[in-house]
Amino acid sequence: MTRTASPYRYHHGLKDGIPIGLGYLSVSFGFGITAVGKGMEALYAILISMTNMTSAGQVAGVVIIASAGSILEMVLTQLVINLRYSLMGISLTQRLDSRCTTPHRLLMSFGMTDEIFALASSKPYPVGPSYFYGLMTCPYIGWSLGTVLGACAGQILPQEMQLALGIMIYAMFIAIVLPPSTRDKGVLFTVLIAVALSCCLRYIKFLQFISDGFAIILCAVVAATVMALLCPVKETEAPDGGEEKP
Amino acid sequence: MTIQHLFYLLAMALTTYLVRMIPFTLFRKKLTSRFAKSFFAYIPYAVLTAMTIPEVFSATGNLSSAIAGVAVAVILALCKQSLIVVAIGACLATYLVGFLPFF
Known part of the structure; x- marks a missing residue:
């Protein structure tokens, strides 16, 4: 990697990530409702969101848990559903600056989602770790917070509203x-x-x-x-x- | 939360992380296969569809309210409304039809 350092700082990423974070807030609200509706505890749903940050994989995950599927089924399902992140990761490696060492990549890869990938790849100059961490911040907060709100709403709202929110x-x-x-x-x-x-x-x-x-x-x-x-x-x-x- | 739940959580989080991490950390050249590119372009839509149909029709505990929700979601989505508008519209339709006495 001989590319020069990226011109983008943490705060640039933070700003770029705000609309993604707002979008995630509503999607993960839906996830929180679905998970609690399938019998998960609120805390468990929140833990899933904080350790995964991926909508399709998480919904498939709670379906498998609710139907008491095997661990192998869980691993294979997550593998197939999230395989696209591998391709995005490969694609984004072409656009990283020289500061993206292996330890940074280990941390950055946790934040690889469709939108974060799309935004990071759309920048005209190479992207460095500080920008990428900034970009991950709001989506991560939005994703976790939305799940908290959805899971709580799923427990306190009247039954008819919970059922309607299930959709x-x-x-x-x-x-x-x-x-x-x-x-x-x-x-x-x-x-x-x-x-x-x-x-x-x-x-x-x-x-x-x-x-x-x-x-x-x-x-x-x-x-x-x-x-x-x-x-x-x-x-x-x-x-x-x-x-x-x- | 049981031990089984922790195993599920671990399997889920670890698989998702490794799928993201391994290529991002190790891969240094570009994918050229047109088939692979196309497969990865289509897979998100295939996954979301397979998860939605027919599962959505049992997501509200009432078939007619689910059909109403899906119908409104489809119409709003075809009108290019944002995610949140589609979601709220579908929930409202589901909620209202759930109250109608003749369904």
Whole structure:
């Protein structure tokens, strides 16, 4: 690594991270509600958020815990769902300054989410550890605080409101998936294949032995593989166009 | 919180961290496979979809209120509303339909 030091300081990152933090506040509120609704203690939901900071992986995680899945199922599910962070990590290594030594990278990698990656990669100059830590700060606070609020709301609100809030995180997933589906037919068919497979695994009797976590893996890997073969993305496209989704 | 819960937490946090950390720390060149790039571009959408459908229809304890919530979420999402607007709209629809006597 021979790149010169990054011009961005901690406070630059802190400022860039504020909108991400606000977005995470609402998504993790939904996660807190869902986790408590599935029988987790509030403190447990908060611990999950503080040690993971990833929406899809955490929701799949509480589904597996609620259905008493195996540890292997948990590991494989997290592996598949979060594999995109590996690609983002690889991509971001190309844009780091010379101060990003291995100890820094060990700490920085904890903050690799879709939005933080997107912002860090969009900077015109290489990124250093202090900027990246600044960028991680607000999203981490927002993600943890939102879970605290959601988990508490899930315990004190009346039953009808809790049930209505149970749809929140899924509504957000719909909001993430639908807009790119209308723009990109590759994404659209990925979504349609995943819907079809997911329904088959749930409703066809002899397929019901497959547990929830494995069902998610199977649907996602098959849908993404088929579409990567049939409709590969253009060389210039960013690896992920999602928004507000850690 | 039981011991089993701690194991789940550990498995989850450790896997998620290692997936982020290993390539970020060790990898020094660029991925060139078009298939791999495409696979990673599609996988988030596939995962979110598989987690939502059909699970969302049992998320509110009442099929009709869930359908109302999903319908409102789909309409608002297609109108390019922000995450929080879609979420609140879906919750409101679910809450209101949950109260209707004939469902």
